[in-house]
Amino acid sequence: MADDPRTEPPSRAELRARLRRAAADLAAGTHAAAGDTATGGRRPAPPPPRGPAAPPRSGPFGSSPPPAPGPGSPAWPAPPPAPTPWATTSPAPPPPPTGPQWVPRSAHPYAGGGSPGGGGPSSRGRRPTIVAVVAGVVALAAIGAGIVLVAGGGPSRAEFAADADAVCAEGNDALDLDEPTSYPELATASTTLAGGIRDQVNALGSLDAPGGAAGEAVDAFLAGLDRTAAAAGDLGDVAASPDDPATARAAGEVDSSFQAVVDDGEAFGFRECSLGLRPGVEAVLGGSHAVVKASFVASAEAACREAVRALDAVPFPEDTAASFAGFLDETQAVFDTMIAEIAALAVPPGDGDEVAAMMAALEAVAVKSGEAVDAAYADDFSRFDALDQEVAQLWTAADAKLDAYGLAACGSNFGL
Numbered sequence: 001m002a003d004d005p006r007t008e009p010p011s012r013a014e015l016r017a018r019l020r021r022a023a024a025d026l027a028a029g030t031h032a033a034a035g036d037t038a039t040g041g042r043r044p045a046p047p048p049p050r051g052p053a054a055p056p057r058s059g060p061f062g063s064s065p066p067p068a069p070g071p072g073s074p075a076w077p078a079p080p081p082a083p084t085p086w087a088t089t090s091p092a093p094p095p096p097p098t099g100p101q102w103v104p105r106s107a108h109p110y111a112g113g114g115s116p117g118g119g120g121p122s123s124r125g126r127r128p129t130i131v132a133v134v135a136g137v138v139a140l141a142a143i144g145a146g147i148v149l150v151a152g153g154g155p156s157r158a159e160f161a162a163d164a165d166a167v168c169a170e171g172n173d174a175l176d177l178d179e180p181t182s183y184p185e186l187a188t189a190s191t192t193l194a195g196g197i198r199d200q201v202n203a204l205g206s207l208d209a210p211g212g213a214a215g216e217a218v219d220a221f222l223a224g225l226d227r228t229a230a231a232a233g234d235l236g237d238v239a240a241s242p243d244d245p246a247t248a249r250a251a252g253e254v255d256s257s258f259q260a261v262v263d264d265g266e267a268f269g270f271r272e273c274s275l276g277l278r279p280g281v282e283a284v285l286g287g288s289h290a291v292v293k294a295s296f297v298a299s300a301e302a303a304c305r306e307a308v309r310a311l312d313a314v315p316f317p318e319d320t321a322a323s324f325a326g327f328l329d330e331t332q333a334v335f336d337t338m339i340a341e342i343a344a345l346a347v348p349p350g351d352g353d354e355v356a357a358m359m360a361a362l363e364a365v366a367v368k369s370g371e372a373v374d375a376a377y378a379d380d381f382s383r384f385d386a387l388d389q390e391v392a393q394l395w396t397a398a399d400a401k402l403d404a405y406g407l408a409a410c411g412s413n414f415g416l
Contacts, residue, residue, distance in 0.1 A: 154208055154209055154210040154211045154215065155208055155209075155210050156210060156214075157210055157214045157217075157268065157269060158269060159210075160207065160208075160209060160210050160214070160218065161268060161269035161270050161271075163207055164204050164207060164270060164272075164273050165270060165271055165272035165273055165276075166272075167200065167203045167204060167207070167273075168200050168203075168204070168270075168272040168273040168276055168277075169272040169276060171196055171199055171200045171203070172272060172276040172277060172279075172280070174192075174196055175192070175193060175196040175197075175277060175279070175280030176279050176280060177189050177192065177193065177279070177280050177283040177284065178283060179283045179286040179287050179290070180283070180284070180286075180287030180288075180290070180291065181287065181290060181291075182291060183239050183240070183241075183242035183247075183291050184239075184240075185287065186235070186236075186239040186247070186284070186287045186288060186291055187236050187237075187239035187240040187242075188236075189236075189283060189284050189287060190232050190233070190235040190236035190239055190254075190284050191232075191233065191236035193229075193232045193280050193281065193284050194229045194230070194232035194233035194235075194236060195229075196280065197225055197226075197228055197229035197232065197277065198226070198229045200225065200273065201222055201225050201226050201229065204218075204222060204225075204273065205222060214268075217264070217267070217268050218268070220264060221261070221264045221265060221268060221270070221273075224257065224260050224261040224264055225261055225273075227257040227260075228254065228257040228258045228261055228277075228281075231250060231253035231254040231257050232254050232281075232284065234250045234253065235247065235250035235251055235253075235254055235284065235288065238250050239288075239291075242291070244292050244295045244296070244345070244346040245346040247288055247291065247292055247346070248288070248292050248346045248347060248348065248349050250288075251284075251285055251288035251289070251292070251349040252349055254281065254284065254285060254288075255281075255285055255349065255350075258277070258278075258281045261274050261277070262274050262275060262278075285349060285350070288348075288349050289348050289349045289350055289351070292346055292347075292348040292349060293348035293351065293406075295345075295346070296345050296346065296347070296348055296355075297405075297406050297407060299341075299342075299345050300341075300342045300345060300407050300410055301407055301408075301409035301410060303338050303341040303342055303410075304338060304342075304407070304409050304410035304414060305409060306338070307334050307335065307337065307338035308414065310334045310337075311331055311334050314327060314330045314331055314334070315327070321376065321379050321381075324376055325373065325376040325377040328369075328372065328373045328376050329373050329377075332366070332369050332370060332373050335365070335366055335369065336366055338410075339359070339362045339363065339366055342359065342362070342410070343359055351405075354405060355405070357401060358398070358401040358402060358405055358407075361394070361397055361398035361401050361402075362398050362402075364394050364397075364398070365391060365394045365395055365398055368387060368390050368391045368394055369391050371387050372384050372387035372388050372391060375387055398411070399411040399412045399414075
């Protein structure tokens with residue numbers, strides 16, 4: 001017997017695979033799929049022939065030619081039956097399916113698909129019924145809708161930003177702080193700012209967040225707010241000490257972490273949750289700058305006044321080159337000490353560039369003064385005179401920077 005020419009249409013195979021994976025609850029069943037699987041892909045045994053059972057036959061393949069035609073025989077001419085090995089080797093046919101059925105269509109001379117009068121499956125391809133096709137379409141639509149919901153669930157970016165800003169606006173009123181003018185006030189203001197930001201982080205975390213990349217951006221923004229709150233809390237702790245260097249460092253952390261919050265907030269679409277915090281943050285940073293600068297100025301001017309007292313204690317030189325060079329050497333050491341003490345002070349937050357320029361001007365004076373001392377030791381007084389004039393010009397430039405920063409006792413009013 002030739003191989004069975006039956007093939008299943010690709011659309012049927014694809015539909016069956018998809019229905020089995022994702023929409024078994026929507027499609028009540030498929031045509032004999034379970035039976036095909038159970039028999040390892042072989043055609044299931046045909047159902048028993050209709051009518052009274054035929055007497056057993058013998059033959060090399062378990063069957064024998066049909067009886068000669070005559071009265072009462074099947075329709076003539078009856079073709080010789082083909083061997084049907086599956087009739088004895090295949091397992092019992094599965095129970096009939098309960099879901100949508102395929103409508104068989106056959107071009108075989110026998111509608112039964114294998115033996116005269118049989119009712120087995122067709123040897124040709126089968127088409128799905130309308131019910132099965134509709135079930136498959138519904139299942140695939142449900143799968144696609146599920147994917148969309150998983151990928152982009154929750155509110156949109158704009159909706160979440162609006163909800164979050166409404167929450168933050170209520171909390172920002174309590175963070176409209178006055179700028180501290182002392183360390184105790186700074187400690188209180190910083191602690192208040194830290195608590196207010198943490199409250200907002202908790203409130204925003206309870207909102208229904210968007211999914212996908214927008215949700216990840218929300219997580220990053222909240223993490224930035226949390227870092228700002230932690231930095232403000234640290235600032236409050238060190239301000240209670242007080243500690244100038246630690247206060248300057250903590251204020252710098254508040255500044256940098258909040259700037260990241262502003263950048264991330266603007267990128268997402270927040271306003272009240274980022275820029276709305278600026279008044280409170282700037283009040284704390286302004287207070288940090290004020291208290292650290294006040295300490296810087298007081299300590300620097302104290303170093304300058306101490307330098308004046310040390311210079312007064314240096315004996316005036318005798319009328320010799322060696323004595324004059326020694327005098328210059330001692331005065332230079334006093335200035336070097338003064339500059340080193342100022343350089344060791346904590347730089348007020350936000351004043352890094354200004355203080356660096358001021359210290360560079362003082363260093364230029366010290367270097368040129370050292371060259372003048374070397375010229376004096378070498379008895380090269382013409383060179384000493386030229387270098388001394390350059391030192392005077394450098395002092396003028398340094399005095400202007402010192403006066404502008406509030407260090408008049410180190411500048412034009414040196415020692416006063």
